[in-house]
Amino acid sequence: MDQFIAKLPKAELHLHLEGSFEPELMFAIARRNKVEIPYRSAEEVRAAYRFANLQDFLDIYYAGASVLLAEEDFFDLTRAYLKRAAADNVRHVEVFFDPQTHTDRGVPFKTVADGIWRALCEGEKEFGITAKLILSFLRHLPEESAFATLKQAEPYLDRFAAVGLDSSEVGHPPAKFARVFAAAREAGLKLVAHAGEEGPPEYVWEALDVLKIDRIDHGNRSLEDPRLVERIVKDGLTLTVCPLSNLKLCVVKDLKQHPIKRMLDLGLRATVNSDDPAFFGGYVGANFEAIAAALPLTREDLRTLAANSFAGSFLSDAEKSAHIAAVRAAV
Numbered sequence: 001m002d003q004f005i006a007k008l009p010k011a012e013l014h015l016h017l018e019g020s021f022e023p024e025l026m027f028a029i030a031r032r033n034k035v036e037i038p039y040r041s042a043e044e045v046r047a048a049y050r051f052a053n054l055q056d057f058l059d060i061y062y063a064g065a066s067v068l069l070a071e072e073d074f075f076d077l078t079r080a081y082l083k084r085a086a087a088d089n090v091r092h093v094e095v096f097f098d099p100q101t102h103t104d105r106g107v108p109f110k111t112v113a114d115g116i117w118r119a120l121c122e123g124e125k126e127f128g129i130t131a132k133l134i135l136s137f138l139r140h141l142p143e144e145s146a147f148a149t150l151k152q153a154e155p156y157l158d159r160f161a162a163v164g165l166d167s168s169e170v171g172h173p174p175a176k177f178a179r180v181f182a183a184a185r186e187a188g189l190k191l192v193a194h195a196g197e198e199g200p201p202e203y204v205w206e207a208l209d210v211l212k213i214d215r216i217d218h219g220n221r222s223l224e225d226p227r228l229v230e231r232i233v234k235d236g237l238t239l240t241v242c243p244l245s246n247l248k249l250c251v252v253k254d255l256k257q258h259p260i261k262r263m264l265d266l267g268l269r270a271t272v273n274s275d276d277p278a279f280f281g282g283y284v285g286a287n288f289e290a291i292a293a294a295l296p297l298t299r300e301d302l303r304t305l306a307a308n309s310f311a312g313s314f315l316s317d318a319e320k321s322a323h324i325a326a327v328r329a330a331v
């Protein structure tokens with residue numbers, strides 16, 4: 001990795017644990033669980049990873065997650081991600097998991113939550129990475145299903161920093177989840193939502209005004225509405241931007257047209273994240289390298305992106321300051 005990028009301490013704020021499921025681990029867990037998968041090799045799986053849009057990807061992503069059955073599987077998945085993130089000098093992560101993807105297949109909420117949680121606790125000691133966990137609702141399912149998930153999460157609320165909203169965006173506007181987000185806020189959780197990845201700027205407005213989110217996941221299409229940009233800047237909200245994901249899901253045609261430099265120039269607090277690195281061809285370091293190669297980003301821009309990742313996290317102000325000082329001291 002480019003030495004300057006390698007040395008930058010980073011936080012990752014937009015990572016789906018199920019999206020960090022590398023084909024080799026998928027095969028190992030499928031074998032262990034005696035589950036058939038319709039591919040003969042990891043190479044064959046990777047060859048299938050060509051997507052025209054978000055839904056193409058989601059179909060394969062949910063199919064891959066279906067081999068995860070036991071607590072140990074969720075532990076192994078999470079540990080593998082932390083190990084890989086540590087290699088990119090990631091110091092703090094705020095990761096999503098999609099409970100409904102598993103509970104709808106009959107895997108108990110506790111199995112999922114315990115496996116992930118144990119890996120995050122052990123990972124802090126082994127890799128020196130602090131972690132927060134975000135319980136994400138699937139927006140293609142009804143709000144009642146999200147409510148049932150929040151109910152299942154009740155005994156474990158101290159493990160979750162926030163709730164999120166992911167899956168198929170168009171046709172499932174944020175307002176569909178107004179009541180469950182209000183209940184999550186009431187329960188003391190922070191709120192984030194995917195908005196403006198494929199959906200229009202109106203969805204970002206709704207996420208802000210109806211859901212009252214604390215951070216925007218993706219947010220690319222916000223740039224189509226100057227009043228929305230002004231609002232996001234004024235509120236000091238962070239965007240968790242995912243360059244290689246945007247390329248692979250055809251949100252941008254070419255990284256040379258990626259909006260992250262424009263976002264910084266407009267005063268938006270943009271961050272760099274990998275989203276679903278096993279499917280999109282790169283972890284956070286590769287995402288930094290790809291935008292640095294494609295766009296006229298200065299070293300100061302790259303420092304700002306790394307500092308933004310801590311500033312936009314749900315760490316305490318003192319923790320943020322310490323990490324940001326480390327970014328400034330590193331390179």
Ligand code: HPA
Nearest residue numbers: 016166167168194275276
């Ligand atoms: O980028 C994404 N968008 C929506 N849902 C998702 N679930 C995993 N990754 C994504």
Ligand SMILES: [Zn+2]
Nearest residue numbers: 016166194275
């Ligand atoms: Zn995402």
